[in-house]
Amino acid sequence: MKKTNQMKKYIYTFAAIACLSFAQSCKKDSEFLDKQPTSTLPIDAVWKDPNLVLTVVGDLYDRFPDFQRIESWWLFADFDEGFASASGDYFRHQNLEYGYDAWRYWDIGVYRLVNDLNLFIKRGQEATALKAEDRDRFLAEARFIRAGVYFEMVKRMGGVPLITVPLAYDYSGDPSYLQYPRAKESEVYDFVIAELEAVKTILPDNATIQSRATKAAALAMESRAALYAGSIAKYSNAQLTLPGGEVGISAAMANGYFTKALNAAKEIIDGGKYSLYKKNPNLSDNFAALFTDKGSNPEVIFAKDFKLKTNKVHGFTIDNQPRSSAEEAQGGRLNPSLNLVQSFEKLDNTYASLASVDGSGNPVYYTNITDIFADRDARLAGTVILPGTQFKGKTVDIWAGYQLANGTIVTGDNFAQSKSNVLPGNPGSVQVVGGDGPVDGLEFSAQSGFYVRKYLDPATGSGQIGTRSDVWWIRYRYAEVLLNAAEAAFELGDAAAAANYIKPVRDRAGLTTALSPANITFDRIVHERKVEFAFEGHQLWDMKRWRLADKVWNGNNMSVADFTNASNIGSATRTSTQVFGLWPYKYYNPGNANHLKYIFKVIKPSRVTAAHRFRIGNYYSSIGQDVLNGNPKIIRNPNQ
Amino acid sequence: MKNRFYFIIGAIIAVLFSACKKDNYEAPAADFTGRIVYKGEAINVQYGQVNFELWQSGFGNYSALNVNVNQDGNYSAKLFDGNYKLVFSPNQGPFLWKKNAAGKQDTIAVNISGNKVMDIEVMPYYMIRNASLTAASGKVNGFCKLEKIITDANAKDIESVSLYINKTQFIDGGNNIGVQELRGAALADLNNLNMSVSIPTIVPAQNYVFARIGVKIAGVDDLIFTPVTKISF
Numbered sequence: 022m023k024k025t026n027q028m029k030k031y032i033y034t035f036a037a038i039a040c041l042s043f044a045q046s047c048k049k050d051s052e053f054l055d056k057q058p059t060s061t062l063p064i065d066a067v068w069k070d071p072n073l074v075l076t077v078v079g080d081l082y083d084r085f086p087d088f089q090r091i092e093s094w095w096l097f098a099d100f101d102e103g104f105a106s107a108s109g110d111y112f113r114h115q116n117l118e119y120g121y122d123a124w125r126y127w128d129i130g131v132y133r134l135v136n137d138l139n140l141f142i143k144r145g146q147e148a149t150a151l152k153a154e155d156r157d158r159f160l161a162e163a164r165f166i167r168a169g170v171y172f173e174m175v176k177r178m179g180g181v182p183l184i185t186v187p188l189a190y191d192y193s194g195d196p197s198y199l200q201y202p203r204a205k206e207s208e209v210y211d212f213v214i215a216e217l218e219a220v221k222t223i224l225p226d227n228a229t230i231q232s233r234a235t236k237a238a239a240l241a242m243e244s245r246a247a248l249y250a251g252s253i254a255k256y257s258n259a260q261l262t263l264p265g266g267e268v269g270i271s272a273a274m275a276n277g278y279f280t281k282a283l284n285a286a287k288e289i290i291d292g293g294k295y296s297l298y299k300k301n302p303n304l305s306d307n308f309a310a311l312f313t314d315k316g317s318n319p320e321v322i323f324a325k326d327f328k329l330k331t332n333k334v335h336g337f338t339i340d341n342q343p344r345s346s347a348e349e350a351q352g353g354r355l356n357p358s359l360n361l362v363q364s365f366e367k368l369d370n371t372y373a374s375l376a377s378v379d380g381s382g383n384p385v386y387y388t389n390i391t392d393i394f395a396d397r398d399a400r401l402a403g404t405v406i407l408p409g410t411q412f413k414g415k416t417v418d419i420w421a422g423y424q425l426a427n428g429t430i431v432t433g434d435n436f437a438q439s440k441s442n443v444l445p446g447n448p449g450s451v452q453v454v455g456g457d458g459p460v461d462g463l464e465f466s467a468q469s470g471f472y473v474r475k476y477l478d479p480a481t482g483s484g485q486i487g488t489r490s491d492v493w494w495i496r497y498r499y500a501e502v503l504l505n506a507a508e509a510a511f512e513l514g515d516a517a518a519a520a521n522y523i524k525p526v527r528d529r530a531g532l533t534t535a536l537s538p539a540n541i542t543f544d545r546i547v548h549e550r551k552v553e554f555a556f557e558g559h560q561l562w563d564m565k566r567w568r569l570a571d572k573v574w575n576g577n578n579m580s581v582a583d584f585t586n587a588s589n590i591g592s593a594t595r596t597s598t599q600v601f602g603l604w605p606y607k608y609y610n611p612g613n614a615n616h617l618k619y620i621f622k623v624i625k626p627s628r629v630t631a632a633h634r635f636r637i638g639n640y641y642s643s644i645g646q647d648v649l650n651g652n653p654k655i656i657r658n659p660n661q
Numbered sequence: 662m663k664n665r666f667y668f669i670i671g672a673i674i675a676v677l678f679s680a681c682k683k684d685n686y687e688a689p690a691a692d693f694t695g696r697i698v699y700k701g702e703a704i705n706v707q708y709g710q711v712n713f714e715l716w717q718s719g720f721g722n723y724s725a726l727n728v729n730v731n732q733d734g735n736y737s738a739k740l741f742d743g744n745y746k747l748v749f750s751p752n753q754g755p756f757l758w759k760k761n762a763a764g765k766q767d768t769i770a771v772n773i774s775g776n777k778v779m780d781i782e783v784m785p786y787y788m789i790r791n792a793s794l795t796a797a798s799g800k801v802n803g804f805c806k807l808e809k810i811i812t813d814a815n816a817k818d819i820e821s822v823s824l825y826i827n828k829t830q831f832i833d834g835g836n837n838i839g840v841q842e843l844r845g846a847a848l849a850d851l852n853n854l855n856m857s858v859s860i861p862t863i864v865p866a867q868n869y870v871f872a873r874i875g876v877k878i879a880g881v882d883d884l885i886f887t888p889v890t891k892i893s894f
Contacts, residue, residue, distance in 0.1 A: 117709070117835050260752070260880050264764070571882075577834040598835075632835040636882040638752055646724045660752035660882075 068148035071155045077141065078159055081166050082233070084134050085325070086173040088124060089558035091337040091476050091494050094355045097556050100564075100574070100633065101597040104356040104469040104626055111628040114600060117576065118634040121643040121661045124561070126177045128645060131170065132184070138167040140187040161223035165234040165242075168216040172246050175209040176562055179268035179641040179658060183212055202654040205266035207274060210250035214281060217243040228294040231321045232493070237289050238323035241497035244285035244505045249566045251278030251512060256568040260660060261640055267656055268641050279509045286506035290522075295319055295499040297529050304531045308403025312476050313492050320499045327491035334489035338478040343406060344436060344465045345456030346415035348484035353457065356469035357405045357555070358600035359584055359623065365401035365552050370534055372590035375603060377621035380586060386618040390420065390605050393621055399531035404555050406472035408455075408605050413479055418456035419467050421604040424620060426613065430606070434460055444609055459604050461627050468626045469602030475556045500526050500553060508546050516541045523549060547593040565640055573597050576634030584623045598632035601625050636660070693728075693771070694737040695779040697754070699810070703734030704756060704785055705873070705886040707833040711754045713781070715745045715771070730754070732831070733888060745771045747781070755878055755885035756783040757815060785885060786811050786878045787819070792887040794824075794872045796894040801826050801839075801858050801872050805887065807851040819848055820879040824856035826872045828863055830889050833875065838863070860894065869893040 057063065067073045089096040098105035098113045105113050145160045167185075174181045182201035190196060204212075217239040226236040254275035262269030270278075289295060298320040301307035311320060327333045342352035363374050375393050376385050387393050390409035394401065406412050408419035422432025423444060431443045437456035442448045458466025482488035507522035516538035524535050526549070536545065550563055564570035572594045579599045589595050602624050610616050638660035649655055697704045697711075714725035715738070728738045746768040749758040761767040771779070792805040803824040809816065821844045825837040834840075839858040848854070860870055872892055875884040 258880065575834070578837060578840075634835065637880070638882065646722075650723050661750055 064144055065148075065150075068144060069150040071151060071159075074145075074151070074155070074159050078162055081134075081138060081141065081163060082325075085166055085169055086126065086131075087325070087494070087496070087558060088173075088177075088561065089556075090325075091492070092335045094337055094340050094473075097355055097473075098600075100560055101358055101360045101600055102555055102560060103361070103473065104358055104600045104602065104629070105354060106356050106464055106466060106468045107354045108464045110354070114626070114629040115631050116633075117631045118636060119639050121636075121638050122645070123639065123642060124177050125642040125645065126174055127181060127642075127648060131174065134170060135167065135184055136187055138163050138170070139185060142167075143187055157223050158225070161220040162234045164216050164220050165224065165239055168213045168220075168239075168246075169242060171209055172213045172242065175206060175213070176249060176565070177642050178644065179263075180204045180206040180209050180266065182655075183209060200652040200654050203265075203267040203656060206253070206268055207250065207266065207270045210246055210270070210278070213246045214243050214250075217246070217285075226292070226294070228319065229317070231318075231324050232326035234323070237292065237295060238497055240285045240289050241322050241502055244282045244289075244502060244509075245497070247278045247282035247285060248505050248509055249562065251275050251282060251509065252566040254278060255512065256566070258568065260637060261568070263656060263659055265656065268659055276513060279512045283506055283509035283513065286502045286509065286522075289322075289499070289502050290506065295322060295502075297499060297503075297525055299529060304399035304529065305402035308400050308530070309474050309477075309479075311403075311498075312495060313478055313480075315491075315493060321493070321495050322497040322499060322502070324493040324495045324497075326493045329488065329491045334491055336486070336489055337476055337492065338483040338490045339486060341473050341477060342484040343412050343415070343417045343457050343472050344467075345418045346413060348482070349486055351465055352484065353465040353467060353472055355473045355556075356467050356602070357471045357473050358469050359471075359603045360597045360600060361551075361555055362401065362405055362471060362603070363584060363587070364548065364590060365398040365404075366532070366548075366591075368396045368398070368532060368534075370532060370536065370540070374585055374587045374590065375621065377603065377623055378585050382585075384608075384620040386608060386615040386620055388618055390619045393619075398552060399529075400552055402474075404473070404475045404552075406474045406477075408467075408470060412472075412474065412477065413481075417467075417472065419459060419470060419472075419605065420455040420619070421459050421470075421606050421622075422454050423609040424606045426610040431609070432460075434463065436460070436463075436466065446611060459602065461624075468628070469600060470604045470624075471602070473556060495557070500529075501559075504546075504550055504553065507541075507549075511541055511543075511546060519546075526553060544591055544593045548591055564635075567593070568640070569593055570635040570639065571637055574633040574635035576632050578632050579625075581623045581625070598634070599625060599629050601629075689739045689741045691740050691742055691773050692737060692776045693740050693773055693779070694735070694777075695781060697730055697734045697736070697756075697783055698780045699756070699783060699785050699788060701780075702788070703888075704754070704783065705732060705734055705888055706730055706754060706883055707875075707886070708732045708831050708836075710833075711883050713747060713749045713753065715740070715747055716768070717743055717745050732886070740773050742774045743772075745773060747771050749783070752882060754783065755787070755876070755881055755883045756785040757811060758783060784811060786817050786881065787876055787885060789874060789876060789885065789887050792874055794874070794887070794890045794892060796860075796870075796892045799860055799894070801860060801870065801892055803856040803858075803872065803874050805854050805874050807854070807876060809851075817881060818879045819851065820844070820877040822848060822854055822856070823875050823877070824858050824872065825875060826858050826860065826870045826892075828867065828870065830871045830891075832871055832873050832889060833884070833886075838870075 095105055095110050097103045141163045142160055145156055180203045183204040188199055221236045221239040224234050224236050224239055254270035254272055257269050296319045298311040298318055301310055327335055340354045344353040366372050379385055394407050406417055422430055424430055431453050433454040437452055438454050439450045439452050441450040459468050459470055460466045476492055478490040478492045483490040503522050503526050507519040511519035519541045520536050520538045575596055577596055584601050604622050604624050605619050608615050608618050608620050641658040643658055643661050709729060711730040712727045714727055716725055728736050730736045748766050748768045751766055759767040788808045788810055790806045790808050794803050821842050823840055823842040825832045826839045827837045838861055841856045841858045870892055871889050873889050874887045877884050
């Protein structure tokens with residue numbers, strides 16, 4: 022009896038195992054093998070949940086193109102705005118010319134981004150599970166980003182193939198159906214403008230949304246793109262054209278584009294949702310805070326945002342904080358050039374070199390180190406940390422040494438170096454050079470005599486490697502909209518309107534004597550953008566579209582005479598091929614009335630050995646040989 | 662055991678010695694040299710700024726070999742034997758290059774088998790004539806005339822004429838210690854261009870400078886120069 026029971030138990034067990042295993046094997050192969058991957062989400066699952074779609078859009082925003090940006094300070098030293106005070110970056114001042122492939126933006130990565138955007142748009146249009154309003158906003162955002170990518174391509178490369186549908190290779194051995202020719206340069210601009218015009222009504226019209234596309238962001242980009250197209254049309258010459266229009270826009274189209282630029286800018290201005298940042302009564306501090314204040318900043322239209330305690334932080338402040346008060350043993354890399362500093366006009370709207378010497382060449386003595394910068398555009402001190410001014414409540418220590426009565430210079434070769442018995446009648450030890458330098462060839466010292474202030478984060482810890490900074494990168498702001506409107510109005514012949522648009526921007530800079538319509542000239546507009554948008558990534562594109570780049574960066578050497586009592590500072594075509602600096606010295610001559618006053622010397626940092634040369638072939642970056650080999654329909658850019 | 666040991670050593674030697682044989686090419690040996698000329702006269706240009714392209718088909722990736730033209734208009738390249746096509750890309754140099762029927766830059770077929778000397782004929786916009794560079798009391802004086810070579814629809818104006826001096830023989834807009842530039846009204850008479858540059862103090866001292874005159878043609882990147890002249894003072 023007992024035995025049978027046990028037997029039964031075995032049988033049941035066996036039966037159960039058999040049952041389980043046979044039942045298992047009866048599943049279809051396809052059911053067993055086709056499993057949903059756990060590491061990626063299928064497309065239709067994503068398109069059911071707005072939060073999941075947002076993650077995809079977030080990736081697309083992250084790939085939005087910029088050239089100069091706060092994550093790579095060194096690119097600001099490639100032209101004449103700044104000197105790169107870091108030993109690995111001196112080469113930026115030692116290359117004679119820009120390669121034809123510089124600023125190229127046409128490779129597999131770019132068209133992969135375009136293809137991803139096209140795929141996203143196609144899938145979004147097919148998706149049915151989302152609420153229509155969510156879906157439409159995502160699609161409009163993708164079209165906004167795509168317009169941004171094409172705008173970036175056209176301003177660097179000229180006309181490119183306009184591809185608005187996803188492309189896939191069918192492995193047939195014949196890829197010719199994927200080979201698109203280049204569109205005309207004007208067609209790409211038209212596409213960008215039309216897309217932005219189409220999405221502006223779909224995107225939210227909300228000034229508190231600043232890191233995603235809004236109506237104003239679309240209009241701001243539209244106004245910039247139309248302005249670029251208009252000036253390319255107006256200032257183009259026969260050399261910068263291709264017979265098929267891939268490069269060059271007919272001059273007859275200029276006014277059409279300027280009108281579009283003006284209308285788009287007007288729509289933002291008339292909307293009244295944005296205004297210039299004016300929270301701080303100190304105009305220079307106000308201008309600096311404009312870039313770092315992320316709390317209800319009414320000027321910012323579209324920005325790339327960062328966030329502390331995530332991996333979305335950047336080291337702009339670590340790289341560029343004043344060395345003497347730095348939170349790490351580094352900083353001070355980007356030094357604004359004297360070329361830029363002396364461009365900031367005087368409060369009476371005139372241009373003048375910083376008065377280091379008087380009209381007959383004798384040094385001028387200043388009681389305070391900041392006196393030489395007095396009565397200048399408030400944006401100067403908002404953009405640049407001048408000697409004797411403060412950052413994070415600490416005064417920077419920029420002075421190059423003592424000059425004795427006989428002209429001898431007493432200086433050191435390290436930060437805040439002290440020497441004994443070097444000054445006449447003083448056997449003791451004295452500091453002979455500032456804690457921020459300048460020392461020629463010493464990285465992190467203010468080798469041009471200045472440090473950059475724009476985008477430098479005043480928050481505690483922003484200069485520490487462990488914390489870093491979450492100051493955002495402003496791509497479009499209201500002041501640009503005003504200056505776009507001013508330029509477009511001026512080009513359309515309405516100088517009075519231009520003067521009105523430019524006025525608030527200059528008022529905020531403390532330039533309260535308004536420019537009359539007769540004062541508004543092309544050179545004025547070039548100048549205003551130069552000082553308002555220094556270190557904001559506009560310079561190269563502005564110089565290109567005005568066709569000024571080959572004149573300003575013409576490869577000819579500069580000399581100290583270009584920076585003392587210069588008479589052509591306001592000229593749009595003034596040569597600016599080499600960065601110069603301005604070093605303060607203390608005058609040491611006990612008993613003399615000028616004892617311990619400051620004198621200033623214009624210097625060329627010794628690491629600046631070559632003059633920038635922008636060739637006519639640089640106006641449109643060369644197209645890679647791999648692209649040309651892969652697609653016989655692509656035409657090379659001219660003049661290379 | 663011993664046999665096997667010898668065998669292994671032998672095998673290793675065989676492997677090591679055979680490995681470097683097959684996949685190495687001979688270095689290119691043919692010298693391709695010459696000058697850029699207009700009717701036998703060399704065109705002087707800026708150092709490192711003017712180059713032409715040599716294309717050779719049939720070897721995988723299609724890309725150009727760039728050959729630089731020296732200050733004095735000479736060039737030289739080490740090449741493999743073979744058939745090449747030579748072309749100046751548009752806007753290279755202060756000259757025009759022949760176009761084919763389709764309006765593209767025309768190529769010249771070049772066959773290299775052994776060393777080859779070839780002068781490349783181009784059509785400059787201007788030629789500098791009767792140039793003279795002399796030293797006089799702390800100055801370098803320059804004189805030249807300009808002859809307009811291209812006078813048809815492709816003709817271009819002169820933007821500026823400059824006299825450069827330098828410590829070394831490399832002289833151009835970016836490498837000089839003194840320059841005088843003539844622009845605008847000073848260019849009224851292209852048959853009588855006079856320039857003068859004071860020689861600055863040179864450290865370490867030297868009693869000679871190099872000088873040459875460069876002509877910038879409007880809308881053309883590259884300048885045309887006179888030959889470099891060493892001037893003792």
